[in-house]
Amino acid sequence: MQVLKKIGLGFAVMLASLNACADYAWNFPLPATPMATDTLHVHNKFMLIAMAIFVVVLAIMIYAIFSHRKSKNFKPVTDKAPSTAVEIFWTLIPFAILLLIDFVIMGIPAYHSVLMMEDTRDKATMVIKITGSQWRWQYEYMDGDAQGIKFISNLSTPKEQTEKGYQGVKDEHYLLEVDNHLVLPVGEKVRVLMTSTDVLHNWWVPQFGSSRVAVPGFIRETWVQVERAGTYRGQCKELCGKGHGYMPVVVDALPMAEYKAWVAAKKEELAEASAGADKVWEKHDLIANGKLVYEKNCAVCHQVTGAGLPPAFPPLTGSKIANGPIFGADGKYLKDSHLDRVLNGIRVMPAWKAMLNDTEIASVITYERNALGNNVGDMLQPSQVKEARQ
């Protein structure tokens, strides 16, 4: 009895230690939404069933391997082709077992999970839109107090850390950190609309249990309802080109009051930025601001030096467009000008008008024309960008 207790205790400790690990590397990360909780339960249940089947079948095989072998002089049973009825009976047993597992034990909970997962609208209290682009996410709040808040979220791991051959210390959240976090209120069901501007992306936070492909030209839906405050990290999980490994997702879930404060602050910040569009800027301010915008958004493809990565990503240094006129001789908007290219994009180049504000666009264009080895000498005011948008 004593021995049995000891063994039991040992098992309990073993299981407990397995559980301790379960938060981290041996299973799904700790779920933060009802969907992820459900997924974890479903996964654990299926894993258990799969393990049970595997162990039973393996045990039978191992028994046969060790006892029914020629070296032990085991004589093979004649096992003449059994009568059809018997054969059918025997082979129907595994069939029936799997029928039960597939469509009852696994099938019924799976059915409910699917319905829950696809129900994006019931009880949803707010809507956000997520747009994937090569290689960043854009978030837009569609309704409520936060309506109109819109920003881009870029990888913020320092460039030198991700470069080839970097040997130094890496950030704690290497490749899983961004400049602007998506902020969501705790406990609210958020309907998520998903789309893309170029290729397929997939917005995925493992602790949320939801993942959906962002398809250019289409709106896909999913939902999240974060139950605990905290910071959650994920990544794009649809191969989307060379920057696929470099477009993380970071979500801050805040209690309602803090969320409201964040919304107010963010709105103010955005208002300030758009107010900046109306003032007249000094050239060196534009260039300084433009450098920041450039390195955050443009350097992935056109490189920090402006050398580009031809043939896919042309150099800006000495580029015809970056050194050509911004406006036509008549002072009007010019198609295929530097401004037009940044606003509307072409092929792989995204249309930045949806992602950057007037000040940012004016700054980055001024920067590109007066740095990176270019020396046009002119500048672009945010007010001109504002006008060009109309």
Add this chain to the structure above:
Amino acid sequence: MSTTTVAHHEEHAEHPSGIMRWLTTTNHKDIGTMYLTFSLIMFFVGGSMILAIRAELFQPGLQLLNPEFFNQLIGVHALIMIFAALMPAATGFANWMIPLQIGAPDMALPRLNNWGFWLLPPSAILLTLPFTLALFGIGDGALATGWTFYPPLSVQGGIGVDFAIFAVHLLGISSVLGSINIIVTLFNMRAPGMTLMKMPMFAWGWLITAFLLIATIPVLAGAVTMLLTDRHFGTHFFDAAGGGDPIMFQHLFWFFGHPEVYILLLPVWGFIPQILETFTRKPMYGYKAQVYSFWAIGALSVVVWAHHFFTAGMPVPALLYFMYSTMAISLPLAVLFFCWIKTMWKGSMSFETPMLFTVGWIILFGIGGLTGLMLADVAADAQYHNSYFVVAHFHYTLFAGGIMGIMAGTYYWLPKMTGHMYSEKLGKLHFWLTAISFNLTFIPQFFLGLAGMPRRIPDYALQFAEFNMISSIAAFVLGFSQLLFVYNIVSCARGNGKKATDQVWEGAKGLEWTLPSPPPYHSFTEQPIVK
């Protein structure tokens, strides 16, 4: 067979020698040998690509490869392994063994057979040429979209995509030609008395495979052609701006891609019961049940395709349909597993290398099948999809379930094909190294996937470091232990090792074992009769 008949056969073995023999041959054994050699070479080409990737993933940070080159390697690795290693291996065995097993003198359409093979080397060159061209500054390298060609990324891509599209066309033509040949051979050239329901399981596996290939390859060819016209001729099949839909490509691709899984596996499922029969020294259990299961799996395989992209967005009824139909594949598969294990039960087993590979195959393929069942669940699939969990899953089905089965078949028939025994000691060493390092490579990847590591990323967050390190080390052991496989094959082919008897294995049954080892250039000058 007495020696006099052998000498008699050799008289008829007139063929050109040197390179012309191989270029012009219509002999099924020569063509089979070429397929198998090609497959072995490409297995190493694809393998060295993945070792470069595993070296890069050994620790976080970029060490060796650029992200662009990394993306090219993953896609080309998959295409080579699937189309240039696994499929030609199965076709090679079909060429070698189907005529011998059904008592036919050769394949029904020998010239077609020759053409089918000689389409392969050019397509392998097409696939890999962009790597070389890029070195000379032409284009930006090979296909960088993964082997699935998903648009719009593939519309954006460079010339590598076009090269891959044409390579796939050639490979597709080759597969369809091979399939036609096999169907015609099986329907017309069986020895008298061999009814369809007396055909060896390998022939059955290939018959279903051949039908699946003919049904699905044209869809793939159509899909990649639409991609080609989207790229160059202004069509908008996959571009929403012109009324198209990028997800439509995924439907078309996987309508081919899912049956493809069974195309790769069914021939191997044919090896297994035959090898079991030999090394358990008792007839296989449930021949009919296995044949019907093959049919069922063949039929189901063409109606479950959308489970490869549950997260792309689908109506709820479609999600439910594809979930339940996918789960239904486990039913016939359970019957197959039952029959294989029942064949082992109360046999008189001995564990030569082919048997070791077969038993290992059953266990590891079982893991692939069970994780596949879990992946069918739509809700959980949102987490598994495109994570390393899926990578581990399909390597359990395609490396363990495919390549290890091919290895079992190779060791099983190598003495028959070459007339010499391989070294049993090295064969067993090869098995244990392969099985252990395979598991150490891919079990960590299950955990990586669960923890949230997406596939196809060149660099990863620090929390994934330990498992990646284990996986990379094991992958190198796995890769280098395959040199033993080559050594075993080459030494048999060169006539080292002791001479093989006609029957080779004590328990071997079937027409191929009635011929001498190696079989004469023209086999069955007198038609055998099956009772």
